[in-house]
Amino acid sequence: MKEAEVETYEPGSEADFERLYRNAYRRILGTLITLLGDRAAAEDCAQDTFERAYKGWSSWRPDAPAEAWLHRIAINVAVSDRRRERLRGVGEVIKRLGRPASPPDPATFAESSALVDAIRKLPTRQAAALVLRHYHGYSNREIAAALGVPEQTVASRLGAARRQLQVTLGDLRKRKIG
Amino acid sequence: MNDFERELEDELHRILDPMTAVPVPRRRVPESGGAMKKLLGGAGAAVGLKVLTGFAVAAAAATFAVAATEVASTGSLNPLNWGQQVTQQVNACKVSAERLGVHGIGQCVASFARTHGKTVSASHKPTSAGNNGNGNGNGNANGHAKDKSTVHGNSSGHGVNGTAGNSGVTPPKVTTEPPVTQPS
Numbered sequence: 001m002k003e004a005e006v007e008t009y010e011p012g013s014e015a016d017f018e019r020l021y022r023n024a025y026r027r028i029l030g031t032l033i034t035l036l037g038d039r040a041a042a043e044d045c046a047q048d049t050f051e052r053a054y055k056g057w058s059s060w061r062p063d064a065p066a067e068a069w070l071h072r073i074a075i076n077v078a079v080s081d082r083r084r085e086r087l088r089g090v091g092e093v094i095k096r097l098g099r100p101a102s103p104p105d106p107a108t109f110a111e112s113s114a115l116v117d118a119i120r121k122l123p124t125r126q127a128a129a130l131v132l133r134h135y136h137g138y139s140n141r142e143i144a145a146a147l148g149v150p151e152q153t154v155a156s157r158l159g160a161a162r163r164q165l166q167v168t169l170g171d172l173r174k175r176k177i178g
Numbered sequence: 179m180n181d182f183e184r185e186l187e188d189e190l191h192r193i194l195d196p197m198t199a200v201p202v203p204r205r206r207v208p209e210s211g212g213a214m215k216k217l218l219g220g221a222g223a224a225v226g227l228k229v230l231t232g233f234a235v236a237a238a239a240a241t242f243a244v245a246a247t248e249v250a251s252t253g254s255l256n257p258l259n260w261g262q263q264v265t266q267q268v269n270a271c272k273v274s275a276e277r278l279g280v281h282g283i284g285q286c287v288a289s290f291a292r293t294h295g296k297t298v299s300a301s302h303k304p305t306s307a308g309n310n311g312n313g314n315g316n317g318n319a320n321g322h323a324k325d326k327s328t329v330h331g332n333s334s335g336h337g338v339n340g341t342a343g344n345s346g347v348t349p350p351k352v353t354t355e356p357p358v359t360q361p362s
Contacts, residue, residue: 021205026198033197034190047206054208115189134183135190166182 009066012058021050024067027136028074034131035078036085037120045081049074068138068146075128075147082124118168126161129154264290 007023009016028049032042052073053060060069119127125147132138132146140158144151267290271283 018205022202025202026200029200030194030198033194039197043203050205051208113189113193115186116193130186131190134187135194162182162186165186 007066009060009062011060011062017054017057020066020070024070025050027067028070030135031071031074031128031131032078034116034119034135035075035124035127036081037116041081041085045074045077048077052077064145065142068142071128071132071146072148075124078128079124114169115165118165121168122161122164126157126164129157130161130165133158263294 007019009020025046029042029046032045032049033039036042036045049070053070060066119130122130128147129143132143133140138146140151140154143154147154264287268283268287271286274286275281275283
């Protein structure tokens with residue numbers, strides 16, 4: 001979060017919001033790719049995130065880092081998207097009943113990795129804490145500010161996420177070796 | 179930081195860094211208009227269109243009804259025709275009364291006015307329900323004889339629920355003939 005610490009923004013300023021967009025877009029996109037596991041969906045959600053942020057830009061308070069605020073919005077957008085995706089998935093399963101399964105989309109397949117797949121299986125807020133901590137390098141306090149939860153909650157979410165990942169990835173390694 | 183966490187970070191950077199190293203696209207600009215646009219768009223637009231169509235149809239129906247009434251009563255869309263018909267009727271009545279040696283043309287004109295009043299009130303009846311039956315046919319003709327001291331023919335043609343036309347005071351009760359267009 002080094003960039004966010006040096007950058008200051010004025011709420012409601014059009015130019016400052018554009019600057020925030022340019023500075024934070026890639027990091028928000030990285031978070032969303034990890035949470036959603038789909039690049040196109042992540043790009044769409046990133047735009048949704050900045051659209052929502054723009055609506056609340058004049059009322060944003062600079063007492064918290066702007067990027068942490070953006071991440072909170074992005075995580076909420078991702079939670080909503082995953083919920084919709086699950087509903088779509090149920091619909092697709094119902095449609096496919098009795099038919100052979102279609103092959104996976106090559107674009108999605110190329111982006112998949114064992115780690116990203118394992119992170120996607122985590123609850124979204126646990127996955128978000130993990131990405132903010134281990135990809136963006138946020139401290140637990142900063143994650144707590146970004147997610148609007150106590151630090152203890154962040155610590156417990158991170159612990160649970162790591163344990164689950166170790167189990168999932170360990171199983172995968174065992175299968176590969178076996 | 180233990181080995182797992184270090185491995186996790188390295189793996190995340192290895193996967194995500196190339197994916198996020200892309201040119202920043204143009205920001206999607208939110209649509210302006212807000213709640214009003216939402217209201218006017220989508221379902222709101224459909225409802226609005228239906229309401230407007232309803233008003234347009236009602237206005238057109240009312241216009242046609244008025245026009246039809248006018249045509250039924252005067253035989254023409256021109257409202258001046260009624261006045262012309264009254265003038266012609268009064269002239270005809272005068273000629274007829276003169277020929278018969280009768281003073282006053284009240285009854286003669288009244289019969290014509292009554293007919294017009296009934297026609298107009300009948301045509302208004304279906305379109306204006308609940309108007310207390312006030313079918314005033316606007317058929318009011320004043321016939322002034324040459325000898326004003328004796329006869330004043332005043333007749334009013336009323337509608338269905340209106341009172342019958344009042345003819346003027348006609349001391350020598352004479353039945354006026356129907357108007358003759360060509361006096362002999």
